[in-house]
Amino acid sequence: MKIAATIARYLLGLIFLVFGLNGFLHFIPMPPPKGLAAQQFGGAIFMSHFWVVIFSVQVLGGVLLLVNRFVVLAVVLLGPVIVNILASTR
Secondary structure, three states, X not given: OHHHHHHHHHHHHHHHHHHHHHHHHOOOOOOOOOOHHHHHHHHXXXXXXXXXXXXXXXXXXXXXXXXXXXXXXXXXHHHHHHHHHHHHOO
């Protein structure tokens, strides 16, 4: 069971590190948002520079999980991000 927890921690850390860095470096192309509400929401996030906070939390949480330091803090930081990801997929 300890091996499964370690593998899950590494996978979660790697996923959040890669997609957090993608927010800054744009190495994975993404299609533009569909619908007026999605475009307005995306515009508000980018105009207010809140995207920097979101992607920084993802990178920080991913790095903390990968280096196995402050794992509980990393899970607490990534919890709201995971909830928002799940809430946005209808």
